[in-house]
Amino acid sequence: MFFNKINLRVAMAAGLLLLMSACSKDEDDDKQVNSNNPLSEYVLLGEESTANASVRLYASEDAFVGYNEIAVQVFQPGTDNQLRAVSIQLLPMMDMGMMKHSAPFENPTYNESLSAFSGSCTFIMPSGQMGSWTLAVLLDNEGVRDTLTFPIIVVPKAEARLISFESELDSSKIFVALRAPMGPEIGANSFELMIYERETMMAFPPVENLSVEITPEMPTMGHGSPNNVNPIHMENGHYVGEVNFTMSGYWKVHFMLKDSSGQMVKSDGYFDITFQ
Amino acid sequence: MKAVFPILLYFWTTGLFAQEDTTFVDMRHNNLDEVLIIDTWESKDALKSKVEFQPLEVQLKQIQGVSLVSRGSFAQELVFRGQRDGRIQVRVNGMRIYNACTDRMDPSTSYVVSNNLQSAELSSSCESACAANGLAGNFNLKTKEACLSKTDSFKFGLAQQYLSNTHGLNSSFYLENSSEKFAWRLNGTWFKNKNYRDGKGREILYSQNQKQNWSLNTIYRLGPKRFISLDLIYDLATDVGYPSLPMDVSIARGLIGGISYRSYHALGPFKDYELKLYHNDIYHEMDDSQRENVFMHMDMPGWSRTSGLSFNAFNWEFSRHKIEWAAEYFSNYRRAEMTMFPDNGLEPPMFMLTWPDARLHGLGTGVSGHFNFGLHQLMLNIRFDYESSSITDKIGRDQWIGMGFNMTDARTYHLPQVSLNYSRFLNDQHQLKLALSYGKRAPTSSELYGFYLFNAHDGYDYLGNANLKAEGLISSEMGYVYSHQKMNLTSTVFIQQFSDYIFGLNTNFDAMTFGANGVRAYENVGAATFCGFELGASYQIHNAWKAQSTVEYIRGFRPQSDLPLIPPLQIDFSLNYSYGHWNFAPQLRYAAEQNHFNSDYGDRYTPSYFLIDLAANYRFKINKANTLVSLAINNLADSYYRDHLSWAGIPSMGRNISLGIKYGL
Incomplete structure (x- = not known):
């Protein structure tokens, strides 16, 4: 009992120290603190589910005209278990009413350090009155196929990318x-x-x-x-x-x-x- | 420590205030041999003008071998036998000071004003003692010091001067208080000059200047043979124009301080020693806001901070020989920035580090021996320095990594220096001297890390090179002195052979500065040679009449080309006549045309010129106070001329009449 108390105090003191040291660290170290969530720097573009999978779609920043780093996490519905064996294909689409066109992209592959599938999509024009973008994520989980479609708002950057x-x-x-x-x-x-x-x-x-x-x-x-x-x-x-x-x-x-x-x-x- | 150049030019020393003027007068009461004059190698002070109130640089130019590089009429840069900047070292009271301006607008000499100068010591590479390690020469400017005296005393002096050419006013004062245990001296100077006019009466725009200088020296006697002294200099120059450069200076500020402990108790075999701790903080801000048609305004501040600890032990004497020992540590930090402001209002300012937070550490020690064998005398000096420098700022490192350099390691240099001096009296009148020296120097911060530093003389941006090797110098001198009663003749021939000479070579990079001709990067280019001679003669015609003359000549070249900024043949002749309270000192100055120039490096042909100066002083007493009135006319004929060492070929000052008065107890 006595030892437990001491241990508790030691643990509390250690915890306090850690907290203090964490607080005093600068930005570089903050990134390391967040290393358990590598996607914390990313922006969540949307979350969609089907009966077989739920998908979170991220980009390294709000979608813009240019090369966008895309990250995709696939979960078993209702759980936090990531499905890593699925194969993923992207399909960006610009719907301009009279016509449609796609955009260049790279299909995501699983990236351990990001703990997500990472790929890219190069939006070639902004969303607006001309039309709107969607990004479809096509899943193939050992033959079970799903398509999840995310509406995307693409903005132009002040300096063209x-x-x-x-x-x-x-x-x-x-x-x-x-x-x-x-x-x-x-x-x-x-x-x-x-x-x-x-x-x-x-x-x-x-x-x-x-x-x-x-x-x-x-x-x-x-x-x-x-x-x-x-x-x-x-x-x-x-x-x-x-x-x-x-x-x-x-x-x-x-x-x-x-x-x-x-x-x-x-x-x-x-x-x-x-x-x- | 040769060629001690006491400022006899001043009545502050020669006439009015002479007797009490040096601190060590009192120390000498203790039979202490403070000023160690190694020998009279040559009388560098052969020509001394009796002209009052000259700026410090102009006075130093009177020393043989010394010239000035001017970028305007303010704070000219000392040149000794064609060498400047990193190749000669200029200290103030033994303290290292590194300029904070990337354009060298603030040489160390700018922190000492002429009325506060006690002596200037100059030694060439062959003559240098162990306390300094300038490769091709060492200057030490000593400011006036308070002196202890057996009787309490209080003194003061005032001086005022008017300059016709610049409508300049120059005011100064000093206060001095002495007692047996404690003494202090405060010296203050202000001056303000408008633009000067050349010999054609044309105004040279942006040549104005304004500054104040405060200097405090105190000495306290800790014991009969132990002293502690404090030196403080505060110098603030504002609104300084540089007509040779595209920018002026809005602020140049120096705060320089040192504490020294001097003991005449033996330390081992040494009879006395001195320990000095010092720090200085230099800030410099360039300004183009007064200029018209500026392509783009920019801010260019610079910082330089130096700390040091030096130790000197003197007078290990045995038979007629003497040995001294010096050791020092110093550390210098330098940063300079450039921020340009596009005036279209759309773009952000552009920023770069022109000196990227360079940190220099140095450690050095040396021994000098003076061996006296009667007719033969030998001086041997050995010194070794270790210098290490690195960039401490991330942006600075990234800039250089971007240029393809590896910036992980500090740059270190091992710098040996050895010199041997032999002199022999052939008889009472003739003395022959031979000297040889070898040494190395580390590249300067600009040569290592300077980032697109614009040189207004050749119009190129200069890039540093962090892979430079140390520069080497083998130097030899031969001298002959004849002195007989009223006649004194000196002659020196010297040759300096550089190896791994550091010099800027063309690159194919784009110039950063708008309108610049291109970019040069520093390289070790191999050999460079400087050779020349100096002659001096003085003759006491009569008790009241003295004539003096000097001749200086130097060539500087690389195997294929002449080096830039080499002064031409110069001949000075002066007469001095004293009559009662009067003193007259006419002087003739001649500079030959300079045919040996390098137009790729900003030089141009410079025609010869001939100038006449006149000076007259009258001394008298008002009550008990010494009073001096002086009138000097420089460039009497109002000749239009250009000095070869003027950057960008700006013409020099036309006729200047100065009228001064000094009054003091």
Whole structure:
């Protein structure tokens, strides 16, 4: 009994200390404290259920025109047990009344560190009077299929994260989304583009054979920066490089696309990136 | 510690207030040998003008081998034998001070005003003793000190000066209180100058300046042979224009303090020693808000904080030889920012760190020996320094990682210095001297970490290089002195051979500064050579007449090209005539044309010029107080000229008449 009391006191004291130390920690540490909920940084876009499964749909931030990181959690209905063996397919759809079209996406696969399925969807226009977006999640749980459809409100970002144009080579419609940097800083930043082509209104496959050249510029000052790394193709239309921001402020990162034979696809694309 | 340059230019020392002016007068009452003059290697002070009220820099320029780089009419940067900034060290009362301005608008000399200077010690690399480690030369500016005296006394002095060219007013005073145990001295100076005019009568815009300087020195006798003293300097310059630069200075502030303990009780074999603890805090703010047609306004503040502890033990004497020992630790923190404000109202300000929170630690120790064998004298100096610097700010590190550098490790440098000096008296009149030295220096903060620092002389942005190696110097000097009664002749020939010379080379990067020519990055470029000679002559024509002359010449070059900012051949001639209460000092200054210049690095051809200065002083007493009235005319003919070391080729000041009066007990 006596020892129990002591143990209790020790435990309380330890708990208090932990609490105090937790309170005094700065933001970096707070993220670690939240590591038991890796999706805490995500935004819940919606929750839908069928008899077989209930699904929570997340995105890394409110859906916007551009490359959206999508996370999907699938539960046994009425429980907290995640179903991890299901296969998931996405189907974004823009309904404009007279016509419909889809958007580029990457089907989610299970990501242990996120404890959710993670994939992406690149919304290519905002929701509005023109039409509205839905994102369908197609589940296949060992032959049991379900489709859950989420209405999505897609907003444009003040600085475009997606641009589209016709290829200077063959007039095919190309979409380039800026995936990184999301939170740019002074110094070297990862610079990642996603490049797709519109084959049909329903098919937006990645373009994998391009060479990309980037040139950052501070238009107000008329200078660029040294030591940038041109993005090269990794897989599925992901082109990864580095951009060096020598100072904070308004930057314009120009890019030029050429095909594998060196023919110009886009000579003067750019993204505006402003940070303080 | 050679070439002690007592400021004889002043009546504060020579005439009016001379006898009580040095602290150590009193210490010498204790038969203590404070000022150790190693030898009279050469009379760097061969030419002394009797001109009153000159700015400190102009006075220092009288020392042989010294020139000034000017970016305006304020706080010119000292150059010794073509070397400046990181290659020479300028200390104030033995304390290290690092400038807070990335454009070197605030050299250490700017914190000492001329009426508070007691002496300036200059030593070349071959002559340096163990207390300092400037690679190509060391300056130590000593401010005036309070002095203890057996009788309680109180003194004061006032001075006022008017300058015609800048409509400038320069006021100063001092108060001094002495007793046997405790003494203090307070010195205050203010001055304000408007734009100056060149020899064509044109106003040089943005050359105005205004500043105040306060200096307090106290000394307390802890025991018969133990003293503690406190030094405080507060300097505040506001509204300083720099016509060579695109920006001016709104605030340059220095707070400099040191406490030293001096004991004349033996420490081991050393007869006396001094321990000094110091700290200084320099703040500097550049300002372009007064300029017209500014492309984009920017804020550029800079901070520099230095702390140090130095220990010097003197006078280990045996037979006629002497040994001294010095050790020091210092730490310097520097940060400079640039924030640009686009005036379209849409974009956020642009920010970068031009000095990214660089922290420098240094540890050094050295021994100097002075060996006297009668006709032969030998001085040996050995010193070793360890310096380590790193970036302490995340943005700063990220900036450099973005440029492709590995910033995880601190940059460390091992810096040996050795010098050997031999002098021989051939007979009573002739003395021959030979000296050789070897040393290394670490790159400066700007050379390591400076981020797009604009150089208005060559119009390039300069990038640091954190992978620089230490720069090496082998230096040799040969001197000859003839002195016979009224005649004194000195000559020195020197050659300095740098290895791993740190120099900016072109890159293909975009310039950051609007309108800049491009970007240069510091590299170890290999060899650079400086060679030249200095001649001095003085002749006492008559009791009242003295003539003096100096000649200086230097070349500086890399194997393929001349180096920038090398002064041309300069010849000075002065006469001094005293008659009763009067003193007259006309002076002629000649600078040859400079054909050896480097236009890629901002230089241009500079034509020769010839200037005439006149000065007259009259001394008298009002009651018991000494009074001095002085009139000086610089550039009598109002010649239009340009000094080769003026940045961006701005013309120098035209005729300037100054009228001054001093009054003091």
